[in-house]
Amino acid sequence: MLVASKGVLVQCDPSIKALIIQIDSQSPGIILEELDDTHLLIQQDKVEIVKNELNKLLSKNIYDPFEDDSRM
Amino acid sequence: MDDSDEEYLSGITPSSRFSSIVPESPRSKEGVSTRTRARKSGTTDDNLKGNNGGYSWEDEYQRSWDIVKDDDQQGSFESMVQQIIENRKKKIMKNPATPFQRGIIRTLVIVIDGSNSMAEKDLRPTRLTLSLNYCIDFIIEFFDQNPISQLGIVLMRNGVAHLVSEVSGSPQYHIDKLRQLKIRQHNKFEPSGDASLQNALEMARALLKFNFGTTSNNTKNSKEVLMIYGSLFTSDPGDIHKTIQSLVKDEIKVSIIGLSAQVAICQEIVNRTNHEPKLSRSKHYGVILNESHFKELLMDFVTPLALTEKEKQEEASLNNGVPIIKMGFPSKVQPIVTSTIGNTDFTVEFPQLNASFPTQGSDESKDVVEVNTNTTLLSSTTIGYQCPQCKSRVTNLPTICPVCGLMLILSTHLARSYHHLIPLAPYKEVPIAESYDSEYCYGCQLKFPRGVKPGTHPGVLESMTSSRYRCFKCTNDFCINCDVFVHETLHNCPGCENN
């Protein structure tokens, strides 16, 4: 029987997908379905949470070459 | 290789690598006698000399933008640029106005070097990639100018010759093959091994003999080989001079573009097959200076070769005249009919015969380039053409009707070369004057600049050129842009057409 389930499709590269899975493992109930390497289906109301978490994770390892420079 | 640099251009001097395979013959003895440097610079290398009397490579390198001297920058810089642009456009147009007699049905085999030397990166990204790219451009251009000619491609690799594409008249087929080759140039068909001139030429000869022409024993059409050669030597299984002999016998003309340095055997092949004096530097053999020169040399082969004097005489003496071909001009039919019955659209597809890419019996050489069997050509938008003689349908033109053997061609194909037949006379620049008769360009209605008194406004564009170019047949004035457009693209004078 045909089923249409509501959700938000997330398109991202595999590395980001791995991060989202990590986020999901810490606070479960975000991911509804893993579709393929670059697509995920997630809960509609969790999108913002994912984005925020992702930003936190990503900015942990950013090197800013101008940082030292600007202190002069 | 142990010769000094200056010597590499001398026509016949055998390089040490070649001496092993060039047998002693009267010719090469002559070559020895020309070895003295004094003699050489007196004869062959005169045209290499630059303005200062020295060799051109001793001159300071002139960049195109260095020519602009911005001594007084305000305003005149722009007019200078303008003038340079105009000059360039004038240079572009060098269409000969006298009708040439050309052997227009050409059969050409392109031989591409795929040996080790083609992996060199002196041409970006590599010699082979660039050659393939240029070849694709060349093929488009070639069929544009030579609509009913045919072409085949051979690759020299690992000492043998591979067939890339059969001799055929469909540009798309060749381009597809070259693209496939390009895609696989890093895994399966990376440049490797040595090049063999003999093998390649023999294969080209076989292709030309087998595929030649549509009417039998017709000797007046041109058979050509165009070779892009990056190596400096050849490793052949037999005597290459025998191959040259048979090429001459079969009246196959070979042209070579060298990518690294001039090679004696190439010069010899070219001179012998084109019936040129033994020591002369022929225009059929060019060694590239840079990428743009490469392209220039390649594109020179697009225009049909003019018949040599000797051939013209032969023709006159033989008195059997030129062949004439019977051709059909098919009408286009749309085999798809969409009809609406009730609520659903039906698409009716009529069965059709696909007579494209005739391979003329020979197998596709699958080891070199794989054939894409999944022909997307046959999508629902396929159009067909109907042979006017037997009403059978084909999908690709030009081709030979598979049923009645009539050569089928679109009239637009033939007409592509008509501007060679009736070249348009060049326009002449109107001399600078104080006032002119014409105020607007006849073609594009552009307003011409007004005339100025000579000498009164130095540095202004108006005092350098009148910007008017006149057709002497209809005495209408055109602007430079229309002049270029009319001669390069349109090949019609709008003024003359209106009378």
Added chain:
Amino acid sequence: MEAISDRLFNEHTTDNLQDDPSLLTIILDVSPSGWFKIQNVISIQDVVKSLIVYLNSHLSLNNSNQVAFLITSPLKSKFLYPKLDNSNIIKDSVSKDMYRQFKIVDDIILEELNQFLNEMIDKIENNKRSTLTGAISLGLTYTNRMLTLDQSILTTTASAMTTTSLANSNQNSSNITSSSSTSMKSRMLIISANDDDDELTYIPLMNCIFAAQKMKVSIDVAKLGFKNSSYLQQASDATNGIYLHIENPKGLIQVLSTAFFIEPNLRPFIILPANSNVNYRASCFITGKAVDIGYVCSVCLCIMSKLPEKCPACNSEFDKKIIEQLNRVPQIRKKRKLESNGNGNNENNNN
């Protein structure tokens, strides 16, 4: 390796269609003979009325849309719009009742057309060939200027700076489009009632077709009158244009505003009215008649309907053997009959 020099971002990644301005060139063939034949059906006046509305609708599509209007007759071809010296007309055409952009164009065209027709009545001679190719050539040179040259000026010379800033001499956040990639598109519409195909000059027409092909200008053809014109059919077919033979031109405006209203940027998305059967006939160099099986000189590729001794274009003599071969009439029927009887004739045929 090759991709290394490519820019990371391309401006036009979106595949949705753009609303680029376009140039419409209309060529109206007023050759008297053709219009005379269909005088009971429609007159030039009626067609021009429709065309004017058609022009207006083209102008209404986009503020920057352009039109050009050419007229062709056996006498000569001429630009009606743009008119070279139009200052006096513009100054006094202050109109109360019409959008001014339309008004200017319409007024100029009507005035010039009347003038031209009057001129033509005086000077018309018989036996002159159509100058349609001249009109197409003119249209193409004009198109060339609008399409490529104005654009290249925009990028190469300093005038680019001034012309673009003209548009928005507003200072602060000015330069709405200084180097924007808006580009003109162009198409051409030929309206002809001329039934006689052979009046067209073949080679120049072919040259025009190729030029249009290269410039990606579609040539649309609205053919009035009684017969299809195979050359004009070829022209539109080769340039991805639309060819319609309008036998009943009463509702011309409806046809113009649907089938001939497909802008160049819409063409990839719309099913064009089909040219189901195009006759790619060529013109014989000797007789000027259209042929579908002909003989072609292998030196210069000129097409002939009969077999002469010498090529009419390049003057080279033909191979007599081949001429002989071609002149022979196939006798296949006979051969089959004879096969049962004997094989005397059979040998002959096989030679």
Added chain:
Amino acid sequence: MSSNLFKTTVNEYLESLPKTVQSKLYEAPATCLSIYRLLSPMAKFYIMSMIFNEKPVNLRDLNKWCKPSSRKLEYEALKRLKALHLVEYDNKGSHIRLHSNFRKNFRDCLTGTQKPNAFGSISLTNDKHKVDIKFLDKFASQKWENILHFMVGTESTTTPSKSVLSLLQLGGLMENKNGLSITNSGFQFLLQDVNAQIWTLLLQYLNLTQDLNMDPVDVLNFIFILGSLELGKSYSVSSLSETQRSMLADLRDYGLVYQRSDTSGRFYPTRLATTLTSDSAGLKTPSMAVEQALGEEAEETAQERNIQESIIIETNFKVYAYTNSPLEIAILNLFVHLRTRFANMVCGQITRESIRNALYNGITADQIIKFLDSHAHPQMKLLAKERLDKKIEFDTSNNINTAGGAPQSKNENVISQHKLEIIPPNVLDQIKLWQLELDRIQTFEGYLFKDLANQQEYDILSNYASELGVLIWSDKVKKKFFVTKDGMSQVADFANRKLKR
């Protein structure tokens, strides 16, 4: 890009109007013309094909025009037309026809048979105090800039009129804490091009008119008429309605029209007004070509433009701006990390953080790039131009055939390659990269279809969805696909119809 932006906002506004208001709008030919111009090419084509057709058109006939691959365009065009109530469906939904008012008026507009003065009436008498285009341009820019300067709080700007102030507040561009101050969306506003800015304000103005008991139809009509007027001509006030007359004063405050005094019987539209409905101002419009033919005076105006083009960007992301205008500095501060300030210049650095901040504030990379492009120092432009000239020169000498014989596909490339690159390409790319970095994930709301019975079912449904352009993701093997929220109902309907059989 920007033109599309204002088109969509205007379109959205028009769509949101109630049907009665819309049909009243269609009574003015000028409005019909302007609305028509704002539509997508496909929609324009459909309208044109119906305008001279007396009978309703079968929807199926319209469908036939469209290639199956471009169903999406058709779907969008018809959706828009429906939202604007430009087309009406009959009861069965199988036939379609144009809104009768629109059809009549637009047709009149094309054939030139509409009632007089639909496009404003030029005053025929000579003006004693005639003003030229130069003056109008100056007037318009002075007025408009005053507003912008006020927004960033430049000293010594005269406070704009009350109506402007309330408009700015209403639009959320400025807020009244203690004294007016600019908001984030205000900064965004500053980065837009003039046309978009004016439309933003005008749309706010339209909202305001409803409170002032002005007829929005009248107001909109007048705005659209302004867009079709001609620069440098004077128009008489007498033909305007009461509402429109009262608008004149406001429009004067924005610099859209010039009127010598409140009681003057004539007004001049400025360039701000006449370009309202045109998008590609870069190309010569017919009327501009006419101007050029009439005299080269326009060129002088171009010369006179003052030097607010003052920004230099180096390849190492350093920015120098020769300006002391608070407006520019404030804008720069949005996305540049400013370091030092001198009497006549500021310098700063573009950093990841500074760009990210701007992006967080809703400014897009394109806006930043556009701003830098248009404010680049003349020296930078000169350099860019020279580089381009050299490149073209080189390319042409490279390939002699570009003038004519080149194959078609290549011509396009050549044109697109030759573009003026004012900002160093590495900076440009980096800014775009930084924007991309922010959206490493793309999200789409919608529905996942799964557990389809068989391959055929999957094929039918997913093909239908992709034709509509609502299919985002599909997997043939797993037999699942994802459609957008908008397309859900359509696909579900289709599924019900197809699968019930």
